[in-house]
Amino acid sequence: MKYFDAQACIGDEIVNHQVKNHEGFIVLEKVDVAKDAKELIMHMDYVGIEKALVWHVAMYEADPTSGNKILLDTIAGYENRLIPSWTILPSITDKEYSPEVFFEQMKIHRIKALRAFPEINRYLLNRITMKEQLDIITELKIPLYVEARDNYDAVYSLLEEFPKLTLILCNIGCWPSARYIYPLLKTYPNFYFETGDFGMVNGFEEICQYFGSERLLFGTNFPTNNPACSMYMLMKAKIPTRDKENIAYYNLQRLIEEVKL
């Protein structure tokens, strides 16, 4: 089976790695990171992952603009296996993110997904702050990665305002989040989540039965997690092979191909 990792991060951290622990709060710990693309590829090869949609820790820890550039520099030469994603900021303050500039840059650099870190970048990811940008992201079907931390209110509000947005929830935490996530899966057809932290008993089985296998994207949440965790979880799921293949590879591949940039 082919694997396309929907959530992998490259880069050294300035402090210990932030881990969303099983109770959902942030703990700092040392983990083995991939300092560069070559190291990430080594980790991928060890577990058997073919491709990864990647981001760079500098996009979060440093600042999005320089981080986005660092990511491109870091994965240069490995684009056949590492697909870049960028962080976005509100264009009302940061002009380089204005639609006429930013989406053209995305097209030039073949960026197929975006990430928003509203808490760390101190803004509200909503219509008031980013209407024009979010309208275009929705229209172009660009997947937008959002972390929930423990604040699902923001995710619910965002999707209420932009119900057709392609939203990928990431870093969901290891204990079951079904009470938060199932209503979103039921209500919003373009809502997805990556499975890097997904360890719920019979979780794949339940979600495939209720909502279909198309809504799950295999992820590792590397380097927080050893990639073998989510891989073994999916391997052992009691679902048809076709569903596993969708989750492991084809759902993310389809989302990327649907981007209209």
Added chain:
Amino acid sequence: MINWRIDYDVIDMHTHMGIQNCLYYPNHDMDSMVQLMDEAGVEIIVSSPCEDLFNARSNRQQITQSMQKYPDRIKGYYGVTPASAQVSHKELDYIFKNNPGYVGFKLLPDYHRIEVTSEVYQPILKYADENGLLVLCHTWGVSMNGESCNSADKIIHILERYSNMILIMGHSIQGQVDLAIDIAVRYPNAYLDTCDTGRLNGVIEKMVRIAGADKILFGTDAPMQSFYYPLGAVLGARITPHERYMILRGNAEKLLKKIKKI
């Protein structure tokens, strides 16, 4: 490449049972858990049901019935709350004699907001120490609510006092894992636990490198989490087959065999 095969039955030293009210998860009763164990290749779990840890009026029916119905598959930790910690030596003798599946105690200091060093826990710890029992103590370096009640300094404090009980550092003092590893090196009766912390990339390798594979126990928090996800962490760790075996079975088997019947 990873060898995904496990040629022996696994022992899981950190599980629960029943429902914790903040979460939705299926298959949490004893029969479902045994079915999940069969599917995942887990022979034995040591369990502390949520009702014993979060319900002051628990009659401990889940664990006592489970240990009776599945004596070779389900062992129990006597779940300790601040209220239930106030139990006499004689009462504990009665409890352990009448429920031979009990192998020790489960403490949740941070959830109960009582420091593990508090006098509240001393009768339990003293009893465990006198009888060489297991103590699975929840450990975090940081807390979700103020100062941690089970950080490394406090764990050292009780290990200095009690050298005969077997202390399993639940979650390996997540947030202070390096200190947990040091503790496992320094104290022969202190063990690391893979529950939640084992998934962190490179952490199992570090535990093995510094503390040795014989100081690590496999734990999952099942049924709050599938057996498979944490099993993947051990299977994916770059360690030898023997080290993997010690973590998934060997160490637990040795400890469980050592527990004296009271």
